[in-house]
Amino acid sequence: MTQQIDLFSDSPTLPPVGGLQVIADAIDAGEEQALSARIDAAPLEPFRFGQWTGKRMTAHYGSAYDYQRSRPIPAPPMPPWLLDLRERLGEWFRIAPVALQQALLIRYDPGAGIGWHRDRPQYGEVIGLSLGAPATLRLRQRLPDGGFARHAVPLAPRAAYLLSGEVRESWEHSIVPMEQTRRSITFRTMR
Helix, strand or coil: CCCCCCCCCCCCCCCCCCCEEEECCCCCHHHHHHHHHHHHHCCCEEEEECCEEEEEEEEEECEEEECCCCEEEECCCCCHHHHHHHHHHHHHCCCCHHHEEEEEEEEECCCCCEEEECCCCCEEEEEEEEEECCEEEEEEEECCCCCEEEEEEEECCCCEEEECHHHHHHCEEEECCCCCCEEEEEEEEEC
16 A cells, blocks of 8 residues: 655545545645636636536646547646646655646536546546645445445645555546535646
C-alpha cells in the first residue's frame, strides 16, 4: 500500500487502498482564491459525453479526450500558472512534472457532480487539487459476489490527491453533486 504524504498538516485517515495519497492544505487560502479566479476566467464549457451534456464546466490543456472517436486529441498548451502548479504537485507526489501532460479545469456549480467512472485507459496517474467547497471522493470496487467495496475520502478545500496503482486501475471514483460551488484542477500522465 502506498504511504500517505503529509507535508503541511493532518491529512484525513485514508482507506486501505493502494495508490491513494492525500495532502491536506497543499496550498494556502490566497493561492486558492487566485486559482479559483483563473478557473473562472478560463474558456469553460459544459462537459460533453457524446450527446449528453453534464452540469460541470470544463477546460482542457495539453490533451483532451474525444468521446466520439474514443481517443485523446490535442488541446491548447498549459499556461504558465498551470505549469508552475504542475511542477509543485509533481514533485510532492514524486511524479516528473513533464510527465503530467494533460490538465483539466473543472467548476462544479451547485447540483453538479461526477458519476462513477475510471479515467480513460490512455491516461495514467491522476493528481487532483480540490478548491472551494469541501467534497467527498467516493471509491468503489466490484467484488466477486457482484457487490461493491466502498470508501469515502473527504477532500477539504486546498487538498491535493493522487490516484495511482491499485486505486487507479481497480477502483472507480465519483464526486457527489455539490451544494456549493467547487473547483478542481486535475493533471494526468499519458500512457
